[in-house]
Amino acid sequence: LVEPVFPPQPDRVAIVTGGTDGIGYATAKYLARLGMHVIIAGNNEGKAEEVVSKIKEETLNDRVEFLYCDLASLASIRRFVETFKLKRLPLHVLINNAGVMMVPERKTQDGFEEHFGLNYLGHFLLTQLLLDTLRASGRPGRSARVVTVSSATHYVGELNMDDLQSRTCYSPHSAYAQSKLALVLFSYHLQRLLAAEGSHVTANVADPGVVDTELYRHVFWGTRLVQKVFAWLLFKTPEEGAWTSVYAAVAPQLEGVGGRYLYNERETASLKLTYSLRLQQELWAASCQMAGVLGGT
Numbered sequence: 056l057v058e059p060v061f062p063p064q065p066d067r068v069a070i071v072t073g074g075t076d077g078i079g080y081a082t083a084k085y086l087a088r089l090g091m092h093v094i095i096a097g098n099n100e101g102k103a104e105e106v107v108s109k110i111k112e113e114t115l116n117d118r119v120e121f122l123y124c125d126l127a128s129l130a131s132i133r134r135f136v137e138t139f140k141l142k143r144l145p146l147h148v149l150i151n152n153a154g155v156m157m158v159p160e161r162k163t164q165d166g167f168e169e170h171f172g173l174n175y176l177g178h179f180l181l182t183q184l185l186l187d188t189l190r191a192s193g194r195p196g197r198s199a200r201v202v203t204v205s206s207a208t209h210y211v212g213e214l215n216m217d218d219l220q221s222r223t224c225y226s227p228h229s230a231y232a233q234s235k236l237a238l239v240l241f242s243y244h245l246q247r248l249l250a251a252e253g254s255h256v257t258a259n260v261a262d263p264g265v266v267d268t269e270l271y272r273h274v275f276w277g278t279r280l281v282q283k284v285f286a287w288l289l290f291k292t293p294e295e296g297a298w299t300s301v302y303a304a305v306a307p308q309l310e311g312v313g314g315r316y317l318y319n320e321r322e323t324a325s326l327k328l329t330y331s332l333r334l335q336q337e338l339w340a341a342s343c344q345m346a347g348v349l350g351g352t
């Protein structure tokens with residue numbers, strides 16, 4: 056793997072969800088190194104201070120901050136957006152990165168299955184609430200960008216429109232896969248809406264590959280052992296995993312380009328089902344209702 060080269064991004068502002076750990080941390084640090092003002096949106100308050108000062112130190116960029124946002128709570132997401140908007144900053148890049156994987160059956164504060172509620176619906180609402188700022192910050196030739204982190208797991212995912220909360224039969228793997236599939240459908244639909252209204256905002260999906268992070272904490276111990284021993288061989292480092300997100304966020308060749316599934320800094324096809332306009336629309340409408348936002352048509 057060869058580290059890509061990206062141009063400096065002074066005077067641009069980014070929000071990275073889950074930027075205190077793993078791929079999100081590496082992404083936040085990379086964007087800070089490019090000169091962006093980076094806001095880490097996360098629930099890992101315990102690590103926030105240390106992470107922020109580490110990034111500042113290593114990148115010599117002072118404009119790095121942490122703002123609390125629990126994506127498993129719609130109210131917390133709304134509070135985060137209010138606090139962010141009080142800063143009167145533009146927003147050029149939103150990276151929907153945070154996530155959990157294969158957690159036992161649990162519910163978010165609003166009663167949604169955790170993978171669906173946190174990984175998907177939380178980012179759906181966050182993006183919706185930040186869209187006006189993104190629209191106002193993009194301009195011709197320099198679009199604002201929404202980057203949503205999905206996973207190859209989406210290829211084996213199924214979207215159960217009749218049972219999005221996996222109530223009839225809970226499988227941690229299927230629930231994770233469904234949330235990552237929903238994120239792809241969401242990004243494509245969002246891109247079409249943005250293009251149709253002529254706004255200078257694009258939406259793409261980033262697939263980081265298999266990356267050595269703590270995301271695997273709930274996975275079978277044997278797999279964990281393989282990760283510990285062979286990570287150097289089989290897994291990307293968090294820094295390498297972050298390249299695709301950073302590429303989607305700043306690469307000049309992606310200016311004005313949206314609705315793509317990006318892997319290893321290249322466009323590739325996602326699951327066939329994700330291109331179904333009908334399913335995109337159905338999920339979008341249901342999500343508007345669940346998240347309590349307008350625009351369900």
Ligand SMILES: NC(=O)c1ccc[n+]([C@@H]2O[C@H](COP(=O)([O-])OP(=O)(O)OC[C@H]3O[C@@H](n4cnc5c(N)ncnc54)[C@H](O)[C@@H]3O)[C@@H](O)[C@H]2O)c1
Pocket residue numbers: 072073074075076077078079096097098099124125126127151152153154155156173204205206207262263264265266267268269270271
């Ligand atoms: N690691 C991999 O191999 C891999 C592969 C494909 C996709 N991904 C995706 O990459 C993204 C980042 O994962 P990672 O591997 O860095 O995992 P990680 O566990 O290291 O980091 C996940 C981040 O999400 C945050 N988060 C969790 N719950 C939250 C909540 N309720 N509110 C706000 N933030 C919350 C955590 O605090 C953490 O910062 C995820 O979306 C994951 O699905 C990872």
